[in-house]
Amino acid sequence: MAALVVRLSCLGKRWVLACIDGGSRHGRGAAIGLTSRRKRGQSSVAQQPLIAVQKSRKGEREWAAVVGLEIHAQISSNSKLFSGSQVHFAAPPNSLVSFFDASLPGTLPVLNRRCVEAAVMTGLALNCRINKKSLFDRKHYFYADLPAGYQITQQRLPIAVNGCLAYSVSVGKKPSQVSTRTVRIKQIQLEQDSGKSLHDEPRSQTLIDLNRAGVGLLEVVLEPDMSCGEEAASAVRELQLILQALGTSQANMAEGQLRVDANISVHHPGEPLGVRTEVKNLNSARFLAKAIDFEIKRQIHELENGRKILNETRSFDDKLGCTMPMRDKEGKQDYRFMPEPNLPPLLLYDTASLPPGADPQQVINIDWIRERLPELPGKTREKLIQQYGMLPEHSFTLLNEVGLLEFFQNVIKETRAEPKKVTSWVLNIFLGFLKQQNLAVNESPVTPSALAELLNLLDRKAISSSAARQVMDMKRGNPRAINKLIGLVRKATLSRADPTVIKEILERKLSS
């Protein structure tokens, strides 16, 4: 079955989505991937592997891009992964550093239980198999922000493997045209974060802040099932929502709690995969999509001009909008992986295998954690659709905007208006208003109660919908709008109310 769907990419080139059977797609066992998706009972939307192929202007053969992601999420915990120092954002430099974090000789790692629980929760939420036994390793390289000269990670046997993440992308101009995709999760591993380097070029020195050194990270490895920047950004967004819903990470990209590295390659469909490059440390969803799309274009351009792609690491310069090779990564690094001898294997249990008389402080029961998982975004969206009869794309918007869902639910609580009305007002007028003013939901001058009240009035037909809009206009700071309102109120009071008083009352109400 072939289906051709056209959509516009953010770079303006025409992208053609073609349906190709699983066999020729990756050559990496995509068939297996398909089966596992079905087994997990993921989206009932008929899932065909889709590749974004790009027609070049020269009329050459089509290109297919392959994008994989390595996502590092800082675990939301009180203390670090292997030491007792606290985890805080923006603390004075080197104020949260224990002897272990500073790599003083003789100090030993002690595993943080909360971090393990966070990893298990995340693994379960992403449909992974939780390894009941996992191991820790040392990954060696010399860098000033890595005091021990090695990072403790889980290379051989990570805590969770073989999961999947469902996300949605728009496939047409209309908002209703969304398609659900899944990306396979290769593994989730626990590892240490490094410190921060601040390069002081004028004084030719580098300042090291070790506050972040040793903070627990969840590295989530997404298989190269994605094909463009938008897919990657959507997948990351959904992962963010999941992590936030679980409480395992605040996943705020701007604060560095979520960092993404992308592995990108291009090839002609049917041929083997191309050489891939790694684009590191993308710390915003917008840059992520831009960087990936740029890199895809760049690679196609290089290859079409007879050049080769180097297997290198690149960074994204957001001002110039392009990727650049990173200076200090010459040649391939040999990390000299070695088992971490100071940490015994991490053993997890389920209810069946829990040893009798085990100290609950010392053991983790996977079943116990599974039973207490918070509601995931997918479920929340489902409930919104069922409860309020809203369209799927509305549920996505509600969740995608930080704080919007809570706002919406608060309005629903206080208003008698129909949910569909509320939905429409929140998503169109309210959100539109915020976007225009470049405000976040938590910066909104309009409170849920205020909107609820407004909608009540509307519902009672006490005011017209245009009047209600003008209230919003007023909030926008349009002073002339208030005159119109005054006019309306006068009409309603049959010209008996004093305009000045009306204005006072309105101003008071509107400023609250």
Added chain:
Amino acid sequence: MLKGYVPPYNATVVQKLLDKGAVLMGKTNLDEFAMGSGSTDGVFGPVKNPWSYSKQYREKRKQKAHGENEDSNWLITGGSSGGSAAAVAAFTCFAALGSDTGGSTRNPAAHCGVVGFKPSYGLVSRHGLIPLVNSMDVPGILTRCVDDAAIVLGMLAGHDPKDSTTIQDPVKPFTLPTFADVNKLCIGIPKEYLAPELSSEVRSFWSKAANLFESEGAKVIEVSLPHTSYSIVCYHVLCTSEVASNMARFDGLEYGHRCDINVSTEAMYAATRREGFNDVVRGRILSGNFFLLKENYENYFIKAQKVRRLIANDFVNVFNSGVDVLLTPTTLSEAVPYLEFIKEDNRTRSAQDDIFTQAVNMAGLPAVSVPVALSNQGLPIGLQFIGRAFCDQQLLKIAKWFEKQVQFPVIQLQELMDDCSSDFEIEKLSSVSLKQ
């Protein structure tokens, strides 16, 4: 590298002793980063064996070479915890702590005529012990008699939350009872430990010890630890690999020595490490990194781990067959003079001298070196007992019985005191004591 470094925290074992009222007399000398078997490669210079100045040794030497400078041919202590062994042997303290990764506590104990105890791996906390090989290191205990070692062990053993490799079970302090059931014992003599380089004197004492047990009714049998001959090489691969990893933290950035170069981070690292480490340490780091390279990992590191498992299983099999304890030499011979020792390099010496002690570390077993008798030259010879994992008390019980039987002589250092003190110094000393 750590010459001027003052640690801002106490090791668990030190803290435990301090909490019980112990008085810290001082820190002792050792081979740099515990790499060596002579205590000759430290930044503060080599350690001299107190027995070099003992009456017992000097009397024997007067019969031999004449016209030699008394002090020039002093003897090594063995290593790497030679300073601690010397301190205990010279009566400067009640007990001393060392480390034992391949025999570093037992070796100098044998050369200095003191008890050197290596606990089971996981029994005593390594928090605060600067690591050499994390999977083999233990803190070692040096004392003049087995009872003292038992006292110290009782204070140190037990779970430490700061060390994830310690066992969970709590351990209570204990006193060693007098061992009466020698006739129920089964002593194993590993045949592979009859090395050709073993001195005839040591072999003779080993033999006598076995006979002693037999005469008291114990069963003494020959056993086999078939993979013994591979243990030196295996140890070398694993030790250097872990060393390369553990030493990566010494970069001059956070603490310790830092060079003057600040052209770039890499240059600073390189110069700091070249200046801060001696040849022995640098050699092991380079070897270790070689073994950890991707292309070599499988053939060297993984292989060595597998061989280590075989070596450990050798011991398990022997103990499962009814043997309670193994009896072996600790060292090839008595302590040699420094000038002779340094004729061979550190690596060669370590490979030679660790032969009886290092398989024990690979298996994580408890072992103790007990001084047996003086050699023809008037120098101490020790023998080693190896016990089952976590049967440290049992091991010490047997060692204590043996110690009682052999009645090792006390070192006579009176001459040294007489030789050294001048009138001026005696006055000084007495004035100090009067003020008290």
